[in-house]
């Protein structure tokens with residue numbers, strides 16, 4: 001390698017993992033698993049095509065500010081269905097984060113909308129204010145009214161917001177669900193959990209956080225507080241802002257270390273996947289890698305905790321639910337059976353898997369706001385599945401998926417409601 005090439009590559013995040021790129025043997029087994037390839041039919045919008053583009057960048061046949069590189073990397077949902085399909089073990093999610101960091105740096109930073117959202121979620125007070133305003137728009141019915149009159153992304157944002165209303169007339173806990181459990185102190189030998197409250201979960205899904213606490217308590221877990229916790233950093237990492245993501249991760253590592261919890265309970269699949277990746281985010285810093293690994297080993301999705309609970313209270317609820325797996329739970333964390341097993345233990349509840357259960361809904365963090373037309377096309381077959389099956393609920397364990405599917409169902413005026421699995425377990429307890 002020449003000195004010039006070495007100097008050019010030194011700045012590329014992708015060049016740090018050239019081996020990861022070369023692991024792709026171009027077999028194409030991932031193509032049909034990829035939602036953007038299925039919708040667009042363009043090789044450049046497939047995992048294999050995107051890896052070709054990454055390779056071209058590292059081999060200096062393409063610049064990181066090249067328009068084609070930006071377009072096809074931006075269109076990727078980051079759903080990681082290609083990782084599950086890949087027989088060669090290509091770690092596409094990690095390559096994508098490096099590609100996004102290169103693309104963001106070449107553009108001089110993220111686009112305006114991403115920058116605004118990340119600015120809000122970087123600070124606890126700004127997050128509380130923005131999501132408090134969101135709750136007010138939802139509670140007064142303004143979000144539902146504005147979704148029909150505001151054009152484009154503004155109308156879409158209102159519909160996404162309106163879709164977060166608790167289902168079937170359940171009480172809107174506001175952010176009350178975020179208050180720590182006031183249940184009796186757990187028995188001293190009960191395994192303890194600290195809940196990752198999450199930005200969007202605590203701001204718009206306080207009722208799900210409340211249900212998570214009640215359900216874990218009823219299953220024999222005792223809650224401990226992790227008061228200094230904050231945003232998990234997933235949105236920053238996915239936008240290519242690696243140092244900002246690391247700073248948020250360090251804050252959470254400190255907070256959950258101080259909590260002393262046996263397990264970190266997460267009810268947002270995107271946040272859980274990010275926290276399990278903290279050791280990779282800290283690569284190059286052995287002290288933080290070790291602390292991140294210790295945290296990642298304690299992270300559990302709430303359905304994993306329920307599946308492995310010390311107590312199993314009776315559960316009963318009549319109705320029919322179709323389960324849809326969040327990509328960051330299924331492909332990102334390998335949690336496949338637990339949500340179905342937990343729902344399957346509820347007497348009187350008929351549980352099925354959506355035919356498109358393992359395919360992305362198009363939510364993908366803030367992708368639905370950044371790429372609204374494509375996100376809608378990715379979502380459409382799933383909505384057809386749901387309407388064909390006509391259950392009372394569709395259950396999925398991630399706020400982005402709840403909003404994307406929920407808003408699609410709203411737009412079609414379907415009677416089906418999108419709920420988190422723990423909401424059904426919570427109802428089945430009472």
Ligand code: SF4
Nearest residue numbers: 034076077079080082
């Ligand atoms: S992450 Fe999802 S959208 Fe992106 S290449 Fe892989 S399968 Fe396709």
Ligand code: SF4
Nearest residue numbers: 024025027028030086
């Ligand atoms: S399945 Fe894996 S090895 Fe085959 S083309 Fe896709 S990413 Fe490359």
